[in-house]
Amino acid sequence: MTTYREAVRTAIQTLLREDPRVFLMGEDVGRYGGAYAVSKGFLEEFGEERIRDTPLCESTFVGAGIGAAIGGMRPIVEVMTVNFSLLALDQVVNNASLMRHMSGGQFEVPLLVRMATGGGKQIAAQHSHSLENWYAHIPGIKVLAPATVQDAHDMVLAGIEDPDPVFIFEHQMLYGMEGPLDTESTPPSPWKAAVRREGKDVSLIAYGGSLHKALGAADELEKEGIVAEVVDLRSLRPLDHETIVQSVSRTHRAVVIDEAWKTGSLASEISAILAEEAFYELDAPIERVCTLEVPIPYAKHLEDAAIPQVDRIVAAAKRSVGGA
Amino acid sequence: MVPEFVMPSLGADMTAGTLAKWRVAVGDTVSHGDIIAEVETDKGIIEVEVFESGVVQELLVREGEKVPVGTPMAQIGEPGAGAEAGAAPVAESVAEAGAVAESAAEAVVVAEARAERVTPRRPMHRGGLLREGPMASPAVRRRAHELDVSLEGLHGSGEHGRITIEDVQHAAEVGPSPSVSRDRVRISPYARRIAADRGVEIERIRGTGPGGAIRADDVLRAEASRPAEPVSAADRMQRAIAAAMTRANDEIPHYYVEQTIDMGAALAWLRDFNASASIEERLVSGVLVLRAVARALRKHRSLNATWQGVEAVPSKEINVGLAVSLRGGGLVAPALRNTDEGSLTELMARMTDLVARARSGTLRSSEMTAATITLTALGERGVESVTPIIFPPQVAIVGCGATVERPWVVEGRVVVRPVMRVTLGADHRVSNGHQGARFLSTLESLLQEPDKL
Numbered sequence: 001m002t003t004y005r006e007a008v009r010t011a012i013q014t015l016l017r018e019d020p021r022v023f024l025m026g027e028d029v030g031r032y033g034g035a036y037a038v039s040k041g042f043l044e045e046f047g048e049e050r051i052r053d054t055p056l057c058e059s060t061f062v063g064a065g066i067g068a069a070i071g072g073m074r075p076i077v078e079v080m081t082v083n084f085s086l087l088a089l090d091q092v093v094n095n096a097s098l099m100r101h102m103s104g105g106q107f108e109v110p111l112l113v114r115m116a117t118g119g120g121k122q123i124a125a126q127h128s129h130s131l132e133n134w135y136a137h138i139p140g141i142k143v144l145a146p147a148t149v150q151d152a153h154d155m156v157l158a159g160i161e162d163p164d165p166v167f168i169f170e171h172q173m174l175y176g177m178e179g180p181l182d183t184e185s186t187p188p189s190p191w192k193a194a195v196r197r198e199g200k201d202v203s204l205i206a207y208g209g210s211l212h213k214a215l216g217a218a219d220e221l222e223k224e225g226i227v228a229e230v231v232d233l234r235s236l237r238p239l240d241h242e243t244i245v246q247s248v249s250r251t252h253r254a255v256v257i258d259e260a261w262k263t264g265s266l267a268s269e270i271s272a273i274l275a276e277e278a279f280y281e282l283d284a285p286i287e288r289v290c291t292l293e294v295p296i297p298y299a300k301h302l303e304d305a306a307i308p309q310v311d312r313i314v315a316a317a318k319r320s321v322g323g324a
Numbered sequence: 325m326v327p328e329f330v331m332p333s334l335g336a337d338m339t340a341g342t343l344a345k346w347r348v349a350v351g352d353t354v355s356h357g358d359i360i361a362e363v364e365t366d367k368g369i370i371e372v373e374v375f376e377s378g379v380v381q382e383l384l385v386r387e388g389e390k391v392p393v394g395t396p397m398a399q400i401g402e403p404g405a406g407a408e409a410g411a412a413p414v415a416e417s418v419a420e421a422g423a424v425a426e427s428a429a430e431a432v433v434v435a436e437a438r439a440e441r442v443t444p445r446r447p448m449h450r451g452g453l454l455r456e457g458p459m460a461s462p463a464v465r466r467r468a469h470e471l472d473v474s475l476e477g478l479h480g481s482g483e484h485g486r487i488t489i490e491d492v493q494h495a496a497e498v499g500p501s502p503s504v505s506r507d508r509v510r511i512s513p514y515a516r517r518i519a520a521d522r523g524v525e526i527e528r529i530r531g532t533g534p535g536g537a538i539r540a541d542d543v544l545r546a547e548a549s550r551p552a553e554p555v556s557a558a559d560r561m562q563r564a565i566a567a568a569m570t571r572a573n574d575e576i577p578h579y580y581v582e583q584t585i586d587m588g589a590a591l592a593w594l595r596d597f598n599a600s601a602s603i604e605e606r607l608v609s610g611v612l613v614l615r616a617v618a619r620a621l622r623k624h625r626s627l628n629a630t631w632q633g634v635e636a637v638p639s640k641e642i643n644v645g646l647a648v649s650l651r652g653g654g655l656v657a658p659a660l661r662n663t664d665e666g667s668l669t670e671l672m673a674r675m676t677d678l679v680a681r682a683r684s685g686t687l688r689s690s691e692m693t694a695a696t697i698t699l700t701a702l703g704e705r706g707v708e709s710v711t712p713i714i715f716p717p718q719v720a721i722v723g724c725g726a727t728v729e730r731p732w733v734v735e736g737r738v739v740v741r742p743v744m745r746v747t748l749g750a751d752h753r754v755s756n757g758h759q760g761a762r763f764l765s766t767l768e769s770l771l772q773e774p775d776k777l
Contacts, residue, residue: 252514252540283514283540284533 002181004174007149009038010183011156012076016046019074022160023050025061026078035080036116036175062088062113066096069111074160079115082131082169096165097140111166112159118171118209118259119307125295128303130259132169133266136236141165143237144190147211149179151234154187171209191235193243199229202317203247205270206257207233210308214257217313226321236266244270245278252283253320257308262290287316327376329398331391334365334692337567341365342390343397352380354400359688361397366564367656372689376400460487471496511538519543524550561654572713577752580711583764585771587727587742593774609727610701611672615777616770617699617722618642618663624763626755627720628696636719636754645695645715646675648682657715658687659695668777703727709745719751
C-alpha cells in the first residue's frame with residue numbers, strides 16, 4: 001500500500017530521473033520538502049538547479065514556469081494551495097491559456113501546476129477553499145482532480161506529457177490516504193470520468209476529496225437497500241459528459257457532490273449538462289450537495305457542518321430516490 | 325361566425341372519443357339533427373348529430389383520430405358563407421332575375437341587387453382566430469398576462485364565447501380549472517418519456533413523488549396494473565360502467581324507498597286494449613310503467629335533475645333512460661325523450677326501436693346523454709326486487725321487479741293479485757325519503773288509472 005503523497009512523489013521522482021527537461025519549482029519545495037512533504041529529499045537527490053525554492057510570489061513563479069515551458073522545459077510548479085494561486089491567475093488566464101491561440105499555434109505551454117485544495121484540516125478560511133471550478137472555467141488549460149492513489153501518480157505523468165498547461169488539484173485531506181499503486185500498467189486516460197462503484201438507484205457524482213464521502217454515503221445507502229452508483233469525474237476540464245449522462249441514464253437520479261460553494265460551481269455545470277443532455281432520463285430533481293456559502297470556519301464542528309458530509313449526501317440521495 | 329362541431333361528451337365519464345367515421349364531406353349541407361359522424365367511445369360506436377345547420381366547410385379531425393371532448397372537429401358555415409357554396413346561389417339568382425325581368429337593363433339591376441343581397445357576408449374568422457388562441461381582446465390578453473392566467477381552456481362568458489376581463493379575473497381567483505391543470509401533470513421527464521413509450525395514459529397515474537409528482541415507478545405500477553391489451557369493446561364498456569358505478573357509490577349518498585304496487589288494473593286495461601289493437605299497436609306492461617314513471621316525475625321534479633358539482637339542476641324535459649342489457653354483458657341506458665308526452669302506442673314504438681338500436685349499437689349521441697332518470701326492469705328474469713345504483717349525473721333511479729301473483733288484501737279479504745315491487749334509489753343530497761315515498765305513491769295512483777296514461 002502506498003500513500004497518496006507517496007504516489008505523487010514517486011511520479012515526480014520518476015519524471016526528474018528520466019527527463020532532464022523536468023524541474024520542480026515552488027514555495028518551500030526544496031529545503032522544507034514541500035508544504036505537504038511531497039518533495040522531501042528531492043533537493044538532496046536532484047540539486048538546487050532542478051528543485052527550486054521560490055519567493056512568496058505566485059505571479060512570478062507561475063509566470064516563470066510558463067516561460068520555461070515555452071522555452072522547451074517541462075516545469076512542475078507547486079503552488080501551496082489554491083487560495084494563494086489567485087495571485088497567479090493573471091499569468092494563468094492571460095498568458096498560459098492564451099499562448100497557443102495568440103501565437104497562432106507557434107507556441108505551446110507544456111506546464112504542470114500542482115496545488116492543494118479543499119478544507120477539513122482546520123487551517124481556516126484562507127487555506128481551505130475549493131476554487132478549482134474557477135480554473136475549469138478557462139478554455140486553453142486542462143484541470144485534473146486525482147481522488148485515488150493511482151490517479152495521484154498517473155495524472156502527474158499525464159500532465160507532463162500533455163502539450164498544454166495542466167492544473168492538478170490535490171485535496172489536502174487525501175495526502176495521507178493509502179491505496180494500491182501500480183506503476184507498471186498503462187494508465188487509463190486521465191480525461192475520462194470513472195465509475196468507482198456500480199449502482200442502479202441513484203448516481204452520486206463527485207471528484208477529489210468528495211469522492212470518498214460519496215463512497216461512504218453509498219455504503220450507508222446500501223444498508224437501506226438503495227444501490228448508489230458513484231462517479232469520479234477525475235478531469236474537471238474537459239468534463240466527460242458521456243460517462244455522467246450514461247450513469248444517470250441507468251439510475252435516472254443524480255446527486256452532485258462538490259466541496260465548492262454551490263453558486264456557480266462545477267455541481268451547477270454538471271446539473272446543467274444533465275438537464276441539457278439527460279432531461280428525459282431524469283426521474284427526480286437533481287440534488288446538489290455543496291459547501292454552505294460561508295467562508296470555511298476554523299472551528300471543527302462548524303467546518304464539518306459547512307463542508308459536504310456523508311449524512312448530507314445520504315439525505316439528498318434519499319430525497320432523490322424516495323420522493324419524500 | 326363559423327359554428328364548430330365539437331367532440332361531444334357522450335357520458336359523464338367520457339374525456340375523449342375516437343372519430344370512427346365521417347358521414348359528411350366538405351361542401352355537404354347539414355341541418356339540425358343530422359347524423360354527421362360516428363364516434364367510438366368506451367360505450368361503443370355512437371352516431372353523433374349536429375346541432376347547427378349549414379354547409380360543412382372544413383373537417384378538422386381525421387377518421388381514427390382520438391381527441392378530447394370539446395375539440396373542434398368540423399366547421400359548419402352558414403349556407404352561402406363559403407366561397408364555393410356562395411357562388412351557386414348568386415348564379416341562380418342572376419338566372420332567376422333574368423327570367424322575370426322585362427328588359428336586359430332591368431335584369432342587370434335586379435341581378436346586381438340580388439347579388440348584393442346574397443353575397444356572402446364576410447364571415448367572422450372565428451376559426452382562424454381559434455387556431456391562434458382563444459377569442460380575447462388585447463386588453464383581456466394583457467390582463468391575463470398580468471395575472472398569469474392561461475387563456476387556453478378558459479371558459480368565455482362573452483358573446484360567442486369571447487373571454488372577458490371578468491373571466492380572467494375569476495380564473496385568477498379560483499386558480500386553474502381541472503381541465504387546464506390536467507394538461508400540466510406533475511411528472512418527471514423520465515416518467516413522461518417511459519409513459520409515452522409504454523402507452524400509459526399519465527392522466528390515470530397516481531403520483532407518489534413530492535407534491536404528487538408522477539415518477540418512473542408510478543408509471544411502471546400503472547402499466548403493471550393495466551389489463552392486458554388488446555381490450556375488446558365489451559371490456560371497455562365494462563370499464564366505463566365500472567367507473568360510473570364506482571363514482572356513484574363513492575359520491576352519491578343513496579337512500580331507498582320501496583312499494584309493492586297492485587298491477588291488476590293496469591294489466592286488465594292492457595288486456596282489453598290489446599284485444600282490440602292491431603299486432604303492431606299492441607302494448608306491453610313495461611310501457612305503462614315507463615309512462616307512469618314519467619308522469620309521476622311531473623309532480624316530483626326534484627328526482628328529475630342532474631347533479632352539477634355543487635347542486636342539482638332540475639331538468640326541463642323528462643327523459644327516462646331505459647337500462648338495456650346487451651349481448652356480451654354490456655349495459656346501456658339510452659333516453660326516451662319527453663317520455664311523459666305522446667300516445668302510448670307511439671311510446672311503445674319508440675321504446676321498441678330504442679331497445680333494438682341499443683342492441684345493434686346504433687344509438688344516437690343525444691340518446692346517450694339526455695336521460696334525466698333511469699328505469700331498470702329486471703322482472704323478465706323473475707327477480708322480485710331491484711336495489712339499483714344511480715347513474716351519475718342523474719339523481720334518481722327506479723327499479724322494477726317482476727309482476728307476480730301474490731295474496732293481497734282488498735277490502736278485508738285476501739285475494740290473489742298481480743303485484744310489482746318498485747324501488748326508488750335517490751340522491752340524498754337532492755331529495756329525501758319523504759319526497760321519494762310521495763313519488764312512489766303518485767306512481768301507484770297513476771298505475772291504478774291506466775286509461776289516463
